[in-house]
Amino acid sequence: MIDWSRVIELRAEVGAEDFDEVIELFLEEVGEVIDRLQQGPDPENLEQDLHFLKGSALSLGFKTFSVLCQDGERKSAQGLAETVNVEQIVTEFDASKTVFLSEVKQRIAA
Numbered sequence: 001m002i003d004w005s006r007v008i009e010l011r012a013e014v015g016a017e018d019f020d021e022v023i024e025l026f027l028e029e030v031g032e033v034i035d036r037l038q039q040g041p042d043p044e045n046l047e048q049d050l051h052f053l054k055g056s057a058l059s060l061g062f063k064t065f066s067v068l069c070q071d072g073e074r075k076s077a078q079g080l081a082e083t084v085n086v087e088q089i090v091t092e093f094d095a096s097k098t099v100f101l102s103e104v105k106q107r108i109a110a
Contacts, residue, residue: 001062001064001096001099002061002062002063002096002100002103003061004061004107005061007060007061007104007108010060010061023060026056026059026060029056030053030056030093033049033052033053034090034093036049037086037089041084041086043076043082046072046076046084050069050070050072050084050089051069051073053065053069053089053093054066054069054070054073057069060100062093062096062097062100064096065089065092065096068092069089071084072084072085
């Protein structure tokens, strides 16, 4: 679900003092897109939204979430936006976020 080696790598890249800000920005920006998707995805923007989510997820180690976003992005690009399981993407984000927030401090301290 979470690629903890990527999380540790990102923390080393940005520095310990800026890491919390990166997490906060990630959760805020991704949360806005997730909220928009929950209100009913716009087929015109779904591919771009999923591309953004995929890239953001990869940067912070949300591995399973990024895979689901990539699959949805690919379907949208093929004109199959209606087949994207947005509910599964949202559910995976929520689950990943919960695990991440509950374990990040102990994982990066290890």
